[in-house]
Amino acid sequence: MSRPLFAAVIASVVAGAMLSAGAARIAAQGPPPPPKNPPPPGWIDPRNPPKEDPNWQPPRTADGQPNIQGQWNQASDIITYSIEDPEADRAEHIAISGQRAMVGRPIIDPIDGKIPYQPWAAKYREFLYEQHRKPSKPQFLDPVSRGFQEGVPRISYQGTFQIKQFPGTVLLTYDYHHSYRVIPLDGRPHAGKDIKLWMGDSRGHWEGNTLVVDVANLNDQTWFTIIGDFHSNALHVTERWTPTTADHIVYVATVEDRNVYTQPWKLRVDYRRQPVDEQWESAVWEGNRTADVVLGDSKK
């Protein structure tokens, strides 16, 4: 094949792929439909959240921060299996396991609740989805299933966590896998750009009652879901943590990655306060055989 012809064929294939992927995305415009399965009691719908008193003021810590300390868990019914359409994506899983269908669709921007992948990235995501039940290589198995940390924002919808506040620092400690995040509030710069971290490098400040956290230095090894929603190491996340009552925090993460998405997208999680428990050991890696079992011979 001559070089110009080869280029033309490639161009038409790429254009076709872009057209079909683009068409699929455009067809999904408009908000997602209401859940088919019954949500749990107390579920907070991110598209129809409860009205809150705009004049409510949180108590303060000794050093003057809005006090959001305590133990929290999401009331959004999000499962890390899928954040776009867990009822459909888990249908087979639910049928086999008998587990409850979780209904959370946390993506509030774009309005269709889908991650705005660039066309090439939509195809790779499709490939990872097809791989997820029986991956042909270890790297196509969910990184958390391989024992790695969740990254941000996935850790934000994993499960129960505690917020502790100290002068100049907010500390997040998670029940799962003894993960933690230290969020300095002192205005220090991020670690140098060559530092890459599973949980990223967080820097926070208060804007009124909202804790704004800039998360940089994230590596490209974490996924947002078990089914392959991925990003590159250009990922940048901005979190806004806003207490709206004594027992409710609204969390919105803006996710940017110019290499993978067509636009920034936003994910919302609503947290409810829980009684504070002791956080007992959650050893995840030690003796973990998930990769061996799921991958079987393909691990070789």
Add this chain to the structure above:
Amino acid sequence: MPYRRPASATALSILFLFAASISVARAQTPTNTLPRTPDGKPDLSGIWQVMNTAAWDIQDHNAQKGVPAGLGVVVGNEIPYRPEALAKKRENYANRATADPESKCYLPGVPRIMYMPYPFQIFQAADMITVLFEYVHATRAIYTNGTQHPPGHIDWWMGDSRGRWEGDTLVVDNVHFNNETWFDRAGNFHSEQLHLVERFTPLDRDHITYEVTVEDPKVFTAPWRMSMVLYRHREPNFQILEYECFGFDNEFHAPVPSN
């Protein structure tokens, strides 16, 4: 006839040394200038790390390739192993390249994690002290709210820690360990009957004397002690990073394709 120092001179020099050591100790222990929390306890908050070679061997050891020589951190240097346990320790040492739980990237247990060559950060509240480690993002929760250990036995990698203040010393009682962690890379080990009492005593605002009493009747004939110093990281903007030990294996590396 060998020269003998007159007894009175010896006594005098001992007295002098004693007095000197008191004045040095006073100079190095300005306890009135220690940072303190609102409840008046010494504030141990900060990022700390040892400056010793206990991670390789808690006892006296000569250098080997890749292993710095070091004075041991075991008080008196000898560990009172039961005879069969000493044989096991020697076997561990011989097989350490693969038998050491560190080689599997497991949570390293206490006290080992306190003297590995990675920093850790202490956050101190009145009711609990949270310790965050760079190594495999391990954590310790040291409850100082008067609660007791939960009933057990519970097999935990990092044990259960309950602390109390004795003057300016934080005393931490630890039980509920499994029998799978070691004390160092030299094969020193324990059973699930391990019981530790740690004592954190600030020397000044940037140094803490860290002592551990080790009891394990299944492995040792008597309690024994370790003692070392924790040093505060003073570098501007110093922070804990990550050592995700099991993330370095190539088989797990998943390059993301680019556009």
